[in-house]
Amino acid sequence: MTKQELTKELEANRKEIEGLKKELTAFKEEKQVFKNVNDQLSAIFDGFNEVVYVSDPDTYNVLYVNKPVEDIFGDVVGKICYEVFQGLDKPCSFCTNDKIFGENTGEAYVWEFQNPVSKHWYRCIDKAISWTSGKHVRLEIAIDVNDIKKYEQELEQQTKTIMELSTPVIQVWEGVVVAPLIGTLDSGRTQQFMERLLDVIVKTKSPMALVDITGVPTIDTQTAQHIIESITATRLLGTQVVLTGVSPSIAQILVHLGIDLSEIETKSSLAAGFQVALNSLGMKVVNTAKGANNER
């Protein structure tokens, strides 16, 4: 080769090397950007308190776990999900894969689960996501809801207690029972109240019942209907009923609501109701103190 040709080749090579160096630098920069993005995403997912993992729905291989999962289960990527997470030797009977694939692909499935090991309650959000392998895989985020669960259970217990908090139906005289009502009546408490009231009436064979609503601060249509229902059932037994303790505000509300109590005897106080009971039973109260001269 001539000197000229060599110089040209050298120049061309130098240019090529320059170009390649630039490409390499750009490549390294791009790589750094991707690494940054990857590190940032990892930092985000590892910063969750929540458990996040991805698994293959066909092979059950674990494809990704975030730090919380690693902390609990160790480095389990590549292992079988039901083996490492549940300690089973075949897919979990409660596996929700059938709920997030097929026609439900892309829809989230939310369910609650108590981990047999930690005993904590988790709210799991499962979804099928598109993976870089081209197919859909299972993504699960599990949120520790143990505290919420505890509150829910406490609330349930308290509601039960409130239901059980019932006032007894009391026989105040032979043939007269008093059934005080406290608070509001929902259908559940009404049922209980009715059963209790009728039970005592049948047992004591009382021809007179005073349903007292002094302890009912306010009344709505539903509660009024329930009270009427209870009174109707009582009358079916052959017992006379007086609704007592109707306060001025209750009276106003009942009229404004258009509730018809014309068939039912009502009094504003329990004492007045008791008077009705005495009259009906043909009894009277006599003051036996010396010098007293009154009968009621």
Place this chain on the structure above:
Amino acid sequence: MNGEQLSVIKVRNVLMVTVPGDPDDDTISYLQQKILESMEYYEPKGVILDISTVQIIDSYFARTIVETAHMVRLMGGETVIAGMQGSVAITATQLGLTLGNLKTALDVDRALDMLEEIQV
């Protein structure tokens, strides 16, 4: 249900009818028949229907009882339902089964008292 198991007894001036627990529709119809025949034969001033063993009543039962009371009234008698169970009262109320203006009593004793007050 065997017709012979139904009892319609005349006590003093009153018909005592003990309704069997869980009566079927035929029994209820038969009961109505028997009551009216006894009304004709004894001419009592009233009928006491003792339902203390009845656990469940349906609309047919309620309707027939109310009908029977009307028929008894036409034949000159008063009817009193006695001994209704608490659960039956609740169910009847919730189903809207009313017994109309039928008199009811907690037990047969009181039912007798009620009929006693009626002047013939």
